[in-house]
Amino acid sequence: MIPLRLDELIRETTTMANKQVEATRDDKFGYTIHTLKERYDLRASIEELNTISWPKFLAQDIVTNDAWDVLFKEWNEYQVVIVDNDGDKLIGVGLTVPIHWDGNINTLPSGWEAATQLGLDDLAAGKRPTALSAFAIMVNPQMQKKGISALILKTILNISRQHGFHSFAVNVRPILKMNYPLIPIETYAYWENGNGEPFDPWMRVHFRAGAKLIGVSPRAVLVKGTVSQWQKWTNMEFPDSGKYVVSGALTPVTIHHEHNVGIYFDPAVWMIHTIGSA
Numbered sequence: 001m002i003p004l005r006l007d008e009l010i011r012e013t014t015t016m017a018n019k020q021v022e023a024t025r026d027d028k029f030g031y032t033i034h035t036l037k038e039r040y041d042l043r044a045s046i047e048e049l050n051t052i053s054w055p056k057f058l059a060q061d062i063v064t065n066d067a068w069d070v071l072f073k074e075w076n077e078y079q080v081v082i083v084d085n086d087g088d089k090l091i092g093v094g095l096t097v098p099i100h101w102d103g104n105i106n107t108l109p110s111g112w113e114a115a116t117q118l119g120l121d122d123l124a125a126g127k128r129p130t131a132l133s134a135f136a137i138m139v140n141p142q143m144q145k146k147g148i149s150a151l152i153l154k155t156i157l158n159i160s161r162q163h164g165f166h167s168f169a170v171n172v173r174p175i176l177k178m179n180y181p182l183i184p185i186e187t188y189a190y191w192e193n194g195n196g197e198p199f200d201p202w203m204r205v206h207f208r209a210g211a212k213l214i215g216v217s218p219r220a221v222l223v224k225g226t227v228s229q230w231q232k233w234t235n236m237e238f239p240d241s242g243k244y245v246v247s248g249a250l251t252p253v254t255i256h257h258e259h260n261v262g263i264y265f266d267p268a269v270w271m272i273h274t275i276g277s278a
């Protein structure tokens, strides 16, 4: 993929651009978009961004760790990176997993972790991918709230189109859900902001890019650890068995002292971008 200047990309996607992107695009001139195929050298910066983007307890996910090498090697042409003009500073990344999916919502994997496993299994079985699934979209904290994520999305949609994929299926981790850990995801996912858009800002970015909310994944990722591991990950004490509200967690963590285990399910929502031919 030829590196595109951000201003060129915006021009290229003008017909798809929504008002929010156009309103902030001046802030964004001067960055370059690549795939990981051209910028494998950014691996260390991407790993660093990944470390600071998630609560510690999510970094324990085994499927994610298995996929990491594959993202940088076999799947590098599907990965979006945005860097500054000097090419040194990482602005944001859009990491995706190619999957063989028939487009039927009933056959969607149960969540983000299962979708990643499906991509790994498809690769091992030599199955031709038909869609992309999102692995992680991350923007450098210093560059957040400037519309970068919408540009990452548009670039992923372009890549999907170039490869003839029918969809970009995203198991969205709603960023503000952490403020509402006691509200079921089945309720939170359908909250609106008063303008008929999703209440959650990250779901809103997908909605504005044309994605449809398909359903919820109450158990998108399972995190299981001993009580002392949970203490280390969260800097909290858990004196008794029970449910605990933990910083960065979207639902409570359940601690069972009798089994020396803490269980957490990270919820998400499925939003599907259907790839048109335009």
Ligand SMILES: CC(C)(COP(=O)(O)OP(=O)(O)OC[C@H]1O[C@@H](n2cnc3c(N)ncnc32)[C@H](O)[C@@H]1OP(=O)(O)O)[C@@H](O)C(=O)NCCC(=O)NCCS
Pocket (backbone or CB within 6 Å): 020, 053, 054, 135, 136, 137, 138, 139, 140, 143, 144, 145, 146, 147, 148, 149, 150, 172, 173, 175, 176, 201, 202, 204, 205
């Ligand atoms: C989620 C994320 C990718 C959004 O990237 P971004 O480029 O900052 O998003 P945008 O500038 O397009 O902002 C989109 C909306 O989200 C809001 N927003 C962005 N970051 C936010 C934050 N940390 N807290 C609250 N709102 C936030 C913006 O204000 C904007 O709201 P609006 O619709 O009212 O205008 C970024 O916050 C991030 O990297 N977070 C850590 C990793 C993560 O959670 N990724 C998503 C799951 S894969």
